[in-house]
Amino acid sequence: xxxxxxxxxxxIMFEEARLWQRAEEALRQxxxxxxxxEIRTPIFEHTELFVRGVGEATDIVEKEMYTFSDRGGRSxxxxxxxxxxxxxxxxxxxxxxxxxxxxxxxxxxxxxxxRPQAGRFRQFHQMGIEYTGSASPMADAEVIRFSxxxxxxxxxxxxKVHLNSIGCPDCRPRYKEALKDAYRPNLESLxxxxxxxxxxxxxxxxxxxxxxxxxxxxxxPEVEDFLCGxxxxxxxxxKGCLKxxxxxxxxxxxxxxxxxxxxxxxxxxxxxxxxxxxxIGGGGxxxxxxxxxxxxxxPSVGVxxxxxxxxxxxxxxxxxxxxxxxPVAYLAGLGEAGTAKxxxxxxxxxxxxLAAEFDTIGRSLKxxxxxADKLGARFxxxxxxxxxxxxxxxxxxxxEGNQLEVRFDDLAQHVQRAVRP
RNA sequence: GUGGGUGUAGCUCAGGUGGCUAGAGCAUCAGAUUGUGGCUCUGAGGGUCGUGGGUUCAAGUCCCAUCAUCCACCCCA
Numbered sequence: 001x002x003x004x005x006x007x008x009x010x011x012i013m014f015e016e017a018r019l020w021q022r023a024e025e026a027l028r029q030x031x032x033x034x035x036x037x038e039i040r041t042p043i044f045e046h047t048e049l050f051v052r053g054v055g056e057a058t059d060i061v062e063k064e065m066y067t068f069s070d071r072g073g074r075s076x077x078x079x080x081x082x083x084x085x086x087x088x089x090x091x092x093x094x095x096x097x098x099x100x101x102x103x104x105x106x107x108x109x110x111x112x113x114x115r116p117q118a119g120r121f122r123q124f125h126q127m128g129i130e131y132t133g134s135a136s137p138m139a140d141a142e143v144i145r146f147s148x149x150x151x152x153x154x155x156x157x158x159x160k161v162h163l164n165s166i167g168c169p170d171c172r173p174r175y176k177e178a179l180k181d182a183y184r185p186n187l188e189s190l191x192x193x194x195x196x197x198x199x200x201x202x203x204x205x206x207x208x209x210x211x212x213x214x215x216x217x218x219x220x221p222e223v224e225d226f227l228c229g230x231x232x233x234x235x236x237x238x239k240g241c242l243k244x245x246x247x248x249x250x251x252x253x254x255x256x257x258x259x260x261x262x263x264x265x266x267x268x269x270x271x272x273x274x275x276x277x278x279x280i281g282g283g284g285x286x287x288x289x290x291x292x293x294x295x296x297x298x299p300s301v302g303v304x305x306x307x308x309x310x311x312x313x314x315x316x317x318x319x320x321x322x323x324x325x326x327p328v329a330y331l332a333g334l335g336e337a338g339t340a341k342x343x344x345x346x347x348x349x350x351x352x353x354l355a356a357e358f359d360t361i362g363r364s365l366k367x368x369x370x371x372a373d374k375l376g377a378r379f380x381x382x383x384x385x386x387x388x389x390x391x392x393x394x395x396x397x398x399x400e401g402n403q404l405e406v407r408f409d410d411l412a413q414h415v416q417r418a419v420r421p
Numbered sequence: 422g423u424g425g426g427u428g429u430a431g432c433u434c435a436g437g438u439g440g441c442u443a444g445a446g447c448a449u450c451a452g453a454u455u456g457u458g459g460c461u462c463u464g465a466g467g468g469u470c471g472u473g474g475g476u477u478c479a480a481g482u483c484c485c486a487u488c489a490u491c492c493a494c495c496c497c498a
Contacts, residue, residue: 007489060497114497118491119497120497120498305498310498332456335456364456365456366457366458367451369458371458372458374458382456386456394457
């Protein structure tokens with residue numbers, strides 16, 4: 001049996017790889033503009049980091065992690081997300097001791113063991129930013145606005161911003177109780193997963209899409225009514241900031257998100273045309289995470305976006321152009337001497353920064369012309385015994401169709417002038 | 422983890438009720454006179470019909486299993 005890429009993984013190649021390069025370039029450019037510096041954390045971490053950071057009762061930790069023990073007997077996990085690793089690095093390198101805030105961005109593969117589906121893979125890529133060391137709603141607003149600016153750079157239009165606040169450890173317990181009170185009378189009629197949620201993480205009750213469960217409690221109590229003074233003020237100010245920055249959003253009281261570390265703000269970005277997996281990004285504030293992974297209490301807010309989904313949408317909306325690198329010149333050699341000369345000249349052109357290609361598989365001249373055309377070469381330089389004797393190449397302009405003799409020494413100049421006048 | 426669809430050349434797909442050496446288009450390669458592309462024409466190579474069982478005189482075509490893939494649930498990015 002042929003060996004294939006493992007389930008839920010894929011090869012990114014040719015034109016698509018160039019799209020990814022574009023998207024990464026755009027990210028770096030925007031990060032520079034906003035003052036975020038890059039951090040590259042390991043692909044794998046101690047399992048403990050995610051159990052503590054993301055949360056024991058989350059789907060990610062319960063059933064989606066690639067966990068194994070290495071030869072030293074350590075429990076290792078391929079990172080399913082990157083906020084916990086970045087905060088681990090924040091603590092490990094004592095970044096809090098430097099001038100605050102700390103603004104970091106990342107880009108890279110993540111791993112989650114799930115059934116693959118449209119827009120969902122086992123190895124996928126996320127870009128994200130983390131704004132650490134500021135408790136201000138202005139930081140939340142910046143993170144959201146950064147994301148929208150990035151989408152815009154990729155040519156993605158009509159992104160919907162869903163916004164919510166899920167409170168903090170001070171006020172959330174009261175809300176959880178209120179939720180439980182609302183669901184308790186009908187506990188037996190709820191779906192299986194909701195029964196579990198009721199015990200483990202009542203907030204997630206809001207997440208259930210089952211019509212039955214929704215019908216049972218059609219109007220659950222809303223978080224906003226339970227937020228403490230601090231959280232309410234934060235939420236109100238954030239809305240003000242977003243308005244000031246021209247960000248339109250919809251309040252989504254059911255937006256809870258499946259990671260345990262969120263406090264106060266949560267948000268999600270959705271876009272059309274992705275099938276049922278329509279979230280292109282999401283994030284929120286996580287004021288307790290740094291402490292959870294062993295650091296001093298440090299407020300922080302961040303976002304993560306799925307690159308596969310961004311690129312799918314961007315491509316569908318014509319935001320990212322597909323192109324390929326074309327050689328400026330193809331050196332077609334004839335016979336042994338011509339072939340050798342073609343190689344030599346190709347490298348000369350490359351030394352001058354001109355993309356050049358030559359034959360190494362013994363194609364006929366006709367086949368070389370055809371191949372050069374396929375590659376999209378602007379010029380083909382033909383070199384046979386006659387040309388070598390005269391010290392020239394017959395240079396054909398593939399677009400115009402005409403050709404003329406050019407001295408070997410003038411080849412680079414001739415080609416360059418036509419390409420970059 | 423659950424459910425449904427699909428699995429025939431590199432790619433996109435044809436192959437009524439089972440019947441002789443499995444087809445097309447595109448792609449690849451080679452020709453259409455001597456050292457020249459794009460168009461056209463001609464030809465060639467390439468398939469254990471996902472895999473393993475079963476039914477049958479006979480299976481790409483029916484049955485079972487398995488794997489893969491797609492979509493949905495779930496959850497998320």
